[in-house]
Amino acid sequence: MKTIVKNVDNNVNNEKNYTQAIDYLRQGEVVAFPTETVYGLGAIATNEQAVAKIFEAKGRPSDNPLIVHVGTTEEMERYVAHIPDLAKQCMEAFWPGPLTIVLEAKPNVLATNVTAGLTTVGIRMPDHPVALALLQQLGEPLAAPSANKSGKPSPTKAQHVADDLDGIIPMVIDGGATGIGLESTVLDMTLTPPVILRPGGVTKDMLEQVIGLVEEPTIAEHKIESTPKSPGMKYTHYAPQAPVYLIEAVDNVEEAVAALQNEGHTVALLAFNQFASTAADYFYPLGEQHALETIGANLYDALRSCDKTSVTIILVTVTDTAGVGSAIMNRLQKAAGEKWYRHK
Ligand code: TXA
Numbered sequence: 001m002k003t004i005v006k007n008v009d010n011n012v013n014n015e016k017n018y019t020q021a022i023d024y025l026r027q028g029e030v031v032a033f034p035t036e037t038v039y040g041l042g043a044i045a046t047n048e049q050a051v052a053k054i055f056e057a058k059g060r061p062s063d064n065p066l067i068v069h070v071g072t073t074e075e076m077e078r079y080v081a082h083i084p085d086l087a088k089q090c091m092e093a094f095w096p097g098p099l100t101i102v103l104e105a106k107p108n109v110l111a112t113n114v115t116a117g118l119t120t121v122g123i124r125m126p127d128h129p130v131a132l133a134l135l136q137q138l139g140e141p142l143a144a145p146s147a148n149k150s151g152k153p154s155p156t157k158a159q160h161v162a163d164d165l166d167g168i169i170p171m172v173i174d175g176g177a178t179g180i181g182l183e184s185t186v187l188d189m190t191l192t193p194p195v196i197l198r199p200g201g202v203t204k205d206m207l208e209q210v211i212g213l214v215e216e217p218t219i220a221e222h223k224i225e226s227t228p229k230s231p232g233m234k235y236t237h238y239a240p241q242a243p244v245y246l247i248e249a250v251d252n253v254e255e256a257v258a259a260l261q262n263e264g265h266t267v268a269l270l271a272f273n274q275f276a277s278t279a280a281d282y283f284y285p286l287g288e289q290h291a292l293e294t295i296g297a298n299l300y301d302a303l304r305s306c307d308k309t310s311v312t313i314i315l316v317t318v319t320d321t322a323g324v325g326s327a328i329m330n331r332l333q334k335a336a337g338e339k340w341y342r343h344k
């Protein structure tokens, strides 16, 4: 299959830009498109066969449910049995935006493989002009996971999608680099208090200012049987080819790089800008140490860049966990399989 990449960056509101994508989607095909978080791989969420193509293209386990994307807040009631007041308040405050709300699904509306057999569904309205134009013109909900091969870092550029899915999907809509660069916050609102299943751009503090108490289990707590989980939690995520090790910026990063090189490693260092002069074989700047939004936006591109090199080990400096730092550290711990570099 030849993959068409259509650039819409200069004129996102031109309806004609979306005609071909909409034709593909209505024919039951999948199309990759940008959102404000990461690129998604969309199929019409009521079409079981189309949704099956998402799982096939990504190599995604069939027990991991997909997020449903809507173009208007009004659509929520078509797919959800009951919208509690707290959910309404969240939609009002954060939609369109990087917040996925999990609620009890209305039976027999969405394709069963979207929810992977669960009775709940995760829904969000993305805050990106291309995603919104596509959804509103299509007038149908799009089931869309991140548009990467399962296990890889999510795509923040159309090129990342092509790197993983060229020849496998018919079309990518290129709307430039995504803004946030980390996936949406997933909030389970079937529980009281609501539970953050995946931290993202909408932080615990931001949620609590609107709806009061919200729980955010740590990765360790998520491993305990009784903690509510996203089915996706158990799978490897965000991992480049070479092993990733985390390191505190206050530890001696220069020494760590030198020690690894002495052991024969080709080292990639993904670190704050202040480490630019470290003698790593490859250096990918993440941003200034406290510029968490910038670091979040750069992270996946940096991790993916390592796959284009011959590095044998990747060292990444860690952030604190305040605000968006929680989402950054969640992804980094998974990319690293929780491995830390300890100086020997
Ligand atoms: O920012 C995003 O959320 C991106 C863009 C494309 O919108 N999408 C995305 O989708 O990250 P995906 O499939 O890569 O991640 C969806 C996560 C998974 O961890 C999945 O297990 C969880 O959301 N999820 C989806 N529906 C759920 C449900 N009903 N209950 C619990 N977790 C759910």
Ligand code: MG
Pocket: 145, 146, 154
């Ligand atoms: Mg994903």
